[in-house]
Amino acid sequence: MATYKDIQAYIKERHGYLARGTWIAHMKEICGLNPARAINRRSCAKRINPCPPHRQNDIRQAFIHFKLIEEEK
Numbered sequence: 816m817a818t819y820k821d822i823q824a825y826i827k828e829r830h831g832y833l834a835r836g837t838w839i840a841h842m843k844e845i846c847g848l849n850p851a852r853a854i855n856r857r858s859c860a861k862r863i864n865p866c867p868p869h870r871q872n873d874i875r876q877a878f879i880h881f882k883l884i885e886e887e888k
Contacts, residue, residue: 817881825877834874838866842874846884 817825819836826834841862843850852859866874878884 817877817883821881822874822877825880826873829877830873832870834870834877835864837862837864838870839874841866842871842878843883845871846875846878848878848883 819839822839823834823836826832840850840853841864845866875884879886
């Protein structure tokens with residue numbers, strides 16, 4: 816399974832920016848991958864730094880590349 820660092824490196828190489836770990840966790844949640852809950856997370860119901868809509872597709876493509884999810888047809 817790909818680590819957050821692997822996903823960040825892939826996005827940096829492919830799209831030229833560093834994806835935040837909170838964005839990756841948010842997208843894992845959206846895609847149904849059940850990320851581990853961070854120890855310092857205050858609320859399960861609220862996200863302080865959700866993934867911006869214009870970055871979501873890039874992260875989803877990284878998940879497909881690392882075979883965490885299947886490509887939608």
